[in-house]
Amino acid sequence: MISEAICKLDSGNWVGSYGGPEWSPYAQAIADHYAVQVPWYLTIPTTLTGVALQRRTILSVPYQHDILIFGAHINIGTDAAGDNGQLVFLQVTDLESGVSWVTPNIINSAPATAFGGSRTEVTPILKLPEVYFLPKYTRLKFDWSQPTGANVTGGSITWCGVQLSQPRDGKAPEFVATPNGETIRVGSRMPWLSTVGLGRRTFTAGDLAFQMVAGGRYLQYTPPVDCAVEIHDIHCNFFTRAGVDMLPNNVMVKITDAGERGIWTPDLAPIPSTFGSMTQVYPGLPFTKPYLMKPGHRFQLSVQNNNAALAINDAMVTIRGVRLCEY
Amino acid sequence: MLVLEHLKQLIEACNPANRAEWERLWADIKPVKFGNTIDWTTAQEYVLASYQVPDEAAYNVVLRVECYTVATAIAATDYGMFEPPPPGTAFWRYVPFGTGATYNLTDTNAPVQRLLDADELLLFKGGYNANLIGNFAANPSADTREVRTLVYGYNVGALIADKIGRAEAEIPSQ
Numbered sequence: 001m002i003s004e005a006i007c008k009l010d011s012g013n014w015v016g017s018y019g020g021p022e023w024s025p026y027a028q029a030i031a032d033h034y035a036v037q038v039p040w041y042l043t044i045p046t047t048l049t050g051v052a053l054q055r056r057t058i059l060s061v062p063y064q065h066d067i068l069i070f071g072a073h074i075n076i077g078t079d080a081a082g083d084n085g086q087l088v089f090l091q092v093t094d095l096e097s098g099v100s101w102v103t104p105n106i107i108n109s110a111p112a113t114a115f116g117g118s119r120t121e122v123t124p125i126l127k128l129p130e131v132y133f134l135p136k137y138t139r140l141k142f143d144w145s146q147p148t149g150a151n152v153t154g155g156s157i158t159w160c161g162v163q164l165s166q167p168r169d170g171k172a173p174e175f176v177a178t179p180n181g182e183t184i185r186v187g188s189r190m191p192w193l194s195t196v197g198l199g200r201r202t203f204t205a206g207d208l209a210f211q212m213v214a215g216g217r218y219l220q221y222t223p224p225v226d227c228a229v230e231i232h233d234i235h236c237n238f239f240t241r242a243g244v245d246m247l248p249n250n251v252m253v254k255i256t257d258a259g260e261r262g263i264w265t266p267d268l269a270p271i272p273s274t275f276g277s278m279t280q281v282y283p284g285l286p287f288t289k290p291y292l293m294k295p296g297h298r299f300q301l302s303v304q305n306n307n308a309a310l311a312i313n314d315a316m317v318t319i320r321g322v323r324l325c326e327y
Numbered sequence: 328m329l330v331l332e333h334l335k336q337l338i339e340a341c342n343p344a345n346r347a348e349w350e351r352l353w354a355d356i357k358p359v360k361f362g363n364t365i366d367w368t369t370a371q372e373y374v375l376a377s378y379q380v381p382d383e384a385a386y387n388v389v390l391r392v393e394c395y396t397v398a399t400a401i402a403a404t405d406y407g408m409f410e411p412p413p414p415g416t417a418f419w420r421y422v423p424f425g426t427g428a429t430y431n432l433t434d435t436n437a438p439v440q441r442l443l444d445a446d447e448l449l450l451f452k453g454g455y456n457a458n459l460i461g462n463f464a465a466n467p468s469a470d471t472r473e474v475r476t477l478v479y480g481y482n483v484g485a486l487i488a489d490k491i492g493r494a495e496a497e498i499p500s501q
Contacts, residue, residue, distance in 0.1 A: 304434075
């Protein structure tokens with residue numbers, strides 16, 4: 001939770017794109033419970049076969065050790081197909097709790113570039129806002145889709161983390177304590193991603209499309225959050241489109257919390273100041289301070305495409321954070 | 328009367344707790360009326376209204392825009408008649424003092440009736456010229472026609488802007 005007195009987060013913090021290699025107190029507290037910690041990687045293929053609108057579901061194999069997942073790398077698509085993962089979508093579901101990482105929006109998944117860094121970036125691994133604890137013998141479900149008509153063949157996502165073995169008392173900890181004295185149930189910190197398509201939505205023969213016309217203005221929302229969420233950063237998939245510069249400086253945004261009267265900014269800000277992209281050092285551009293979204297609240301995005309003659313198609317924004325409630 | 332009503336509505340929107348706060352808010356509002364008269368000729372962009380919001384204002388709240396067209400050529404069959412704004416689109420634009428990049432604040436494809444002769448709740452900050460742009464089709468005849476625009480704006484401080492800014496109007500694309 002956010003400590004008002006010192007204006008800093010005591011949990012669920014620093015691991016995001018902010019803090020370099022530091023572990024969060026939550027991650028450190030879990031890892032301290034184990035005698036052995038070694039690097040761990042898990043590659044999940046898309047199994048896509050180049051068919052537009054194709055969907056694939058992959059289950060990870062149950063693992064015999066507890067895992068902390070820190071981030072991911074993607075190796076997906078090309079400029080011409082799937083736009084290097086920008087138009088390939090992924091939903092991840094924890095099969096133990098049934099909780100999905102991406103909220104049920106119009107597109108209930110997020111561009112692969114919101115999950116992982118790629119070969120096109122300075123940073124090939126994109127960190128999750130907080131580590132995810134994957135208990136042994138449990139599985140994750142990966143739902144790949146291409147709802148906007150991409151046609152990718154192959155590709156994969158590689159999850160990067162730490163394998164934990166030899167727990168002190170023979171089993172994983174149920175709770176850990178953070179420096180502020182708060183007790184957190186292990187596994188309760190789950191990634192929260194919410195993807196919003198920007199612009200006018202159309203749907204033709206199964207093909208979902210969004211378009212921001214030149215000079216257009218659009219108002220979009222995330223769904224209300226069902227528990228407190230600590231928002232860390234924002235990713236978008238449209239600084240380039242099929243390798244072509246979309247002049248993102250001319251696209252402007254105003255972000256507000258639709259549940260707080262006092263949170264308002266007078267300015268439209270160019271999106272490179274608010275959204276990260278796969279073309280940047282920060283695929284998920286951190287907030288200047290993580291924002292605590294209260295239950296029932298939602299983000300409102302006002303977007304203005306001030307490009308004089310450039311429409312932007314299938315522009316997605318993914319807001320990334322971590323859930324702060326138990327399941 | 329309209330200006331007084333705007334003042335009252337602005338203060339009520341701030342939900343003052345007591346009389347003292349009500350009077351404090353009253354003192355923080357300064358009505359500012361602005362608007363241009365343009366000769367409507369060819370199809371092009373026209374600056375219908377422009378106000379240089381003082382840096383220290385700190386905001387200008389626009390609550391209503393009135394706009395009409397009138398033929399001023401005595402030979403025109405519609406001489407002196409009040410007519411609606413010309414066909415086309417209208418939008419608000421920030422223009423920096425001196426040189427610098429402009430940027431548009433509302434949908435540049437919005438039909439004129441959304442912005443001209445309409446109630447409004449838009450906030451413009453100090454340090455820019457707030458320009459209301461009309462991108463009109465050509466005048467259908469050779470008769471001189473004026474387009475006159477009147478904007479009811481109110482310079483307010485951050486005290487008021489912070490309380491009402493969240494409800495700023497949106498003029499989205501279709």
